[in-house]
Amino acid sequence: MWMYEKKLQYPVKIKNSDPSAAKIIITQLGGPDGEMGAATRYLNQRYTMPDRRIIGMLTDIGTEELGHEEMIASIVYQLTRNLSEAQIKNSGFDTYFVDHTTGIYPQAASGVPFSAAALEVKGDVFADINEDLAAEQKARVTYDNILRLTDDPDVRDAIKFLREREIVHYQRFAEALGMAQDDFPDKKNFYAFNPSFDKCMKK
């Protein structure tokens, strides 16, 4: 069960509109390494995890990612306030505007709509946590790329916060992987697989 908190995780206050920035930042909502994919991935991986601590981690990080969706949406909303016709036409935002006006639609910067095909739930602790480690790094790179493409300090401040969270989540997932390798039935599971997790299968 989830409860909503009427506040952002970290402040977003952008004074100047910038539709071309909005068009690239929307990718962290609905793109292949965006926050919607992250939240969906972690919250759905939880059920078959063989360790309650890892379930806790996926629950808490997945919940935080829901908050990051709201931060990205807030950034895009603020970047697309009070646009002039010329701004829309000259910024490249026109291809988004024609379909969604300034509504928040989860898509990649390229215009491809959100796809669950960009995430994975394998039902195996080693496959899933490795997926999550890669996901955090890919999201971090995307934030790095956004920082390369934006100058506005108001935008960069919120993006830098989100980038740091990817790094922290990567660290936590690395611990989860370590826990899975060290603590399960055959100790020091060096090769990172464990068929005893499949005990639920009936022949």
Place this chain on the structure above:
Amino acid sequence: MINERMNPIFEVQKYEFVLLETNLYLDSHPDDQEALEYFRRMLALYKDAKEKYEAKCGPITPDSTGIGYERWEWVMTPWPWELEAN
């Protein structure tokens, strides 16, 4: 059929559901004093039920995990989809 004597969480779920329904009604009727008073009354019952449940069975929210437990009980008790939790 759900039996509330079998499942102590049901008391919490019951008041939470009442609060949610009242909340939805108040969203479209923000000045209804009667509904507002009802919400307050149910909120007190909800808080009481949550506190009793958490003292017996473990935390429902991370923020109550920090109070009254020796360890980070949040990750020690069953998760809601485990059969033991239902």
